[in-house]
Structure formats: structure tokens, C-alpha cells
Amino acid sequence: MGNIENDLKAVALGVGADLVGITTRRRLADGPPSAEPAYLLPGARAVIAFAVALDGDRLQDFIAKQRWRPHCEDRKSVAQTLYTIGDALVDHLRARGHAALNVDLNNNYRPEAGAADVTEMTAFHPEFAHRYAALAAGVGRLGWSGNLLTRDFGARVELGSVLTTADLIADDPIADADHPCDRCRMCTRVCPVEMIDPRAERTVTIAGVTETIARKRANTCCWIGCTGYEGLSTAGTWSNWSPYRLGHPLPEEKAALDNLCIRLQKADPQMQAERNSFNDYRQAVFDPNYFYYTVCGYCRAVCAPRRKERIANRRRIIESGCAALTLDGAHRVADETAVAIRTPFGLQVVVPREALATAGASGTQLPGQFPLDRAVIQYIRRQYGSDDGGMAAEAGGVGTSRLEDARPSSDSKDDGHRP
Ligand code: SF4
Numbered sequence: 001m002g003n004i005e006n007d008l009k010a011v012a013l014g015v016g017a018d019l020v021g022i023t024t025r026r027r028l029a030d031g032p033p034s035a036e037p038a039y040l041l042p043g044a045r046a047v048i049a050f051a052v053a054l055d056g057d058r059l060q061d062f063i064a065k066q067r068w069r070p071h072c073e074d075r076k077s078v079a080q081t082l083y084t085i086g087d088a089l090v091d092h093l094r095a096r097g098h099a100a101l102n103v104d105l106n107n108n109y110r111p112e113a114g115a116a117d118v119t120e121m122t123a124f125h126p127e128f129a130h131r132y133a134a135l136a137a138g139v140g141r142l143g144w145s146g147n148l149l150t151r152d153f154g155a156r157v158e159l160g161s162v163l164t165t166a167d168l169i170a171d172d173p174i175a176d177a178d179h180p181c182d183r184c185r186m187c188t189r190v191c192p193v194e195m196i197d198p199r200a201e202r203t204v205t206i207a208g209v210t211e212t213i214a215r216k217r218a219n220t221c222c223w224i225g226c227t228g229y230e231g232l233s234t235a236g237t238w239s240n241w242s243p244y245r246l247g248h249p250l251p252e253e254k255a256a257l258d259n260l261c262i263r264l265q266k267a268d269p270q271m272q273a274e275r276n277s278f279n280d281y282r283q284a285v286f287d288p289n290y291f292y293y294t295v296c297g298y299c300r301a302v303c304a305p306r307r308k309e310r311i312a313n314r315r316r317i318i319e320s321g322c323a324a325l326t327l328d329g330a331h332r333v334a335d336e337t338a339v340a341i342r343t344p345f346g347l348q349v350v351v352p353r354e355a356l357a358t359a360g361a362s363g364t365q366l367p368g369q370f371p372l373d374r375a376v377i378q379y380i381r382r383q384y385g386s387d388d389g390g391m392a393a394e395a396g397g398v399g400t401s402r403l404e405d406a407r408p409s410s411d412s413k414d415d416g417h418r419p
């Protein structure tokens with residue numbers, strides 16, 4: 001390892017990276033198309049891959065539904081750190097005469113035929129896949145979930161990459177004997193939309209390493225679960241942090257899933273905003289008013305380094321109850337009186353019943369709300385904010401809205417895993 005490689009690693013570690021490695025375009029050449037660094041930086045010859053660990057305590061509170069926002073805030077802070085690491089590496093490389101590019105962290109997808117914008121996408125292929133670079137550079141290996149797993153932090157990391165025209169010496173990938181995934185399958189059991197198959201597998205090769213990972217449902221399935229359009233598990237006894245419900249099972253077929261996802265995205269107020277995290281992710285994570293809305297990522301959150309922890313995490317998730325939206329914009333655990341209300345956005349929302357009684361009061365609002373939450377709260381205040389505390393609405397006198405019992409079915413004791 002030469003001086004420049006050691007210097008680059010010292011720079012990354014010095015500004016907050018927990019893990020860092022180097023790979024080359026040559027080593028990535030056997031990977032999928034999104035492992036090609038020259039797509040973003042013509043002439044790219046090497047990649048510096050780095051990872052920052054998420055705060056474990058906040059993650060535990062998140063998956064147990066004890067506290068929602070601290071993990072969201074941690075993700076925002078980690079994203080800022082990743083951009084800062086990438087910028088420092090780019091400066092270091094450019095100062096030595098090399099071209100370099102700090103790859104955007106998220107929401108940058110390759111164009112898709114027939115898709116005018118992200119709302120019409122269904123494949124979501126990234127411009128450059130951080131996880132493939134991280135695998136090749138020895139930062140981690142792909143777990144059954146397809147997420148990147150590290151030996152020190154499991155899958156509980158966020159990734160960044162810098163591309164460069166510099167000629168660098170590559171690190172070796174982690175050896176098979178040290179693979180951090182033990183096939184515990186906890187990731188398959190905590191996905192509310194059953195995205196990850198517990199048995200069916202496929203292979204992917206990168207840098208001479210062949211990973212055997214789970215087959216998954218269409219990417220739009222995860223988009224629906226991870227964005228929070230459907231938060232309820234198929235068992236109906238627990239949800240991720242989303243208070244939203246489709247009110248019907250997800251379709252099995254890819255075409256139907258894709259169409260549903262497009263319809264929901266078109267109706268989502270987040271997608272109508274001129275500036276959002278989909279057209280400028282970096283601007284969003286450095287905006288002090290931006291709230292890093294996170295309701296899922298459970299397949300990653302469950303995946304701590306030790307098996308015992310993963311089993312305990314899965315139990316925390318399935319015993320955590322279902323999320324509800326309060327009218328100040330908080331998410332909290334629904335009690336047995338919570339109700340589901342139809343919204344104009346193609347979704348039902350679960351709210352605590354007592355919130356409807358005060359829907360007419362102006363109330364406080366938590367800062368930096370998610371646009372869908374904000375629009376839904378405004379809708380509820382309009383529809384249910386009458387002097388009789390919402391009883392007129394409950395009686396069915398408010399147009400297309402209706403109240404439904406949001407309690408999970410008590411006959412389902414399963415956790416959503418279908419063997
Ligand atoms: S939860 Fe278990 S099976 Fe899934 S990626 Fe992590 S270690 Fe592998």
C-alpha cells in the first residue's frame with residue numbers, strides 16, 4: 001500500500017469514517033452495470049469506499065417504537081458526515097492533480113425508458129452502487145438481505161464513495177471464511193411487505209466474489225414499504241413507523257405493484273414540491289429545516305453483528321405494535337382506540353381517536369414535517385375539526401371520508417413470516 005492510499009484512508013478516518021477501503025475499476029468490471037464508476041466520472045480508475053455507523057442506542061429505540069425522531073436525526077447527521085468525508089477526499093485528490101467525484105448518497109437513479117421522473121420509475125438502478133464498491137474494497141460483504149454487512153457493525157451503516165482518475169492499489173474483499181452473514185434470516189421476518197424471500201436465492205459477482213443472496217420482489221414493493229405507503233405487516237399485529245395503510249393486500253404481480261407505486265407517488269405531496277430530496281439529496285440533508293423522515297429500513301436495522309442480537313431485535317420489532325399519526329406530526333404507538341381514516345392520497349391513516357376530538361384546535365406542529373403528514377393533518381383538521389369534536393365526521397357526514405376500526409385482527413398471532 002503506497003503513501004497516497006494510506007493518506008486517503010487517514011483523511012477519511014480523520015473526518016468521521018468508521019471503515020474505509022479502496023478498489024479499482026478493473027476489479028469492479030465483473031459487477032452489475034451500477035458498479036461502473038466511469039458512468040459518472042469518465043476516466044475513473046479507482047473508488048474509495050467508506051462507511052459510517054448508525055447510533056446503536058437510537059436504532060434500538062427506533063425498532064422498539066420507543067422513540068422515532070432520534071434515529072431520523074441520526075441518519076441526517078450521518079449523511080452530512082458522509083458528504084463531508086467525500087468532500088475531504090475529493091479535495092485531497094484534486095490537490096494532487098487527479099479528477100475526483102463525491103457520489104451522491106441516495107435518490108440518484110439512472111434514467112428509465114418511458115419514465116419522465118422518479119414518480120414513474122420502477123427499477124431504481126443507482127447511478128453508482130455504493131454497496132458494490134464497499135464489497136470490492138473490503139468494507140463488507142452482501143448479506144442475505146442484499147444489504148452490505150460489516151464485521152464490526154453488521155448492516156447498521158450508511159455508505160459513501162469517491163470516484164477518481166488516480167491509479168490506486170486495491171484492498172482485497174473480505175474472505176468467505178470471515179463473511180459476516182450467517183443466514184439467520186431475521187431480515188426476511190421484519191419486512192412488513194415481505195420483500196425478501198426466505199428461501200429463493202440468486203447470485204451476484206463483484207471483484208471476483210460471488211455472493212448468494214435472497215431473491216426479492218419488485219423494487220416498487222420496497223419503495224411502497226420503505227416510503228411508508230404501507231406500514232402494516234401482513235400479520236396485521238405490528239407495523240414499521242408508518243401510520244399509513246393501503247387497506248388491501250399488496251398485489252403479487254410486478255406490473256400491478258409498479259402501477260400501484262406510480263399511482264401513490266403521483267398522489268404524494270412530497271413529489272409535488274419544487275425542491276425535495278429526490279431532485280437534490282445533498283441540499284436536503286444540509287437544510288436545517290429538513291426532517292430526515294425514516295419509517296422503515298428494518299431489514300438493515302435488525303441486522304446487528306451478533307446472531308443473538310438479531311434474534312432479540314426481531315422480537316423487539318414484532319412486539320412493538322402499530323404506528324399512528326398525531327396531529328402535531330408525531331408518530332407514536334397506536335392504542336386500542338385508534339382509528340383509520342381514508343385520505344385523498346389513496347391511503348388510510350391511523351390516528352389516535354382522542355386526536356379527532358381536538359382536530360378543530362390549531363395545535364402545535366413539530367418542525368420539518370414530512371409533506372404527506374402535513375397534508376394529511378390539514379385534511380383531518382378540515383374534515384374533523386367541527387365543534388362537536390368530529391362526531392359529525394364519524395357519523396359519515398364528511399364526503400368520501402369514513403372511520404374504520406384500526407385495531408389489528410386479534411386472531412393473528414403470527415409475526416408475518418411465511419415459511
Ligand atoms: S439478518 Fe441474518 S440473514 Fe439477514 S443479512 Fe443479516 S445476518 Fe444475514
Ligand code: SF4
Nearest residue numbers: 191222225296297299
Ligand atoms: S427497507 Fe423496509 S420495506 Fe424495504 S426491504 Fe427493508 S424492511 Fe422491507
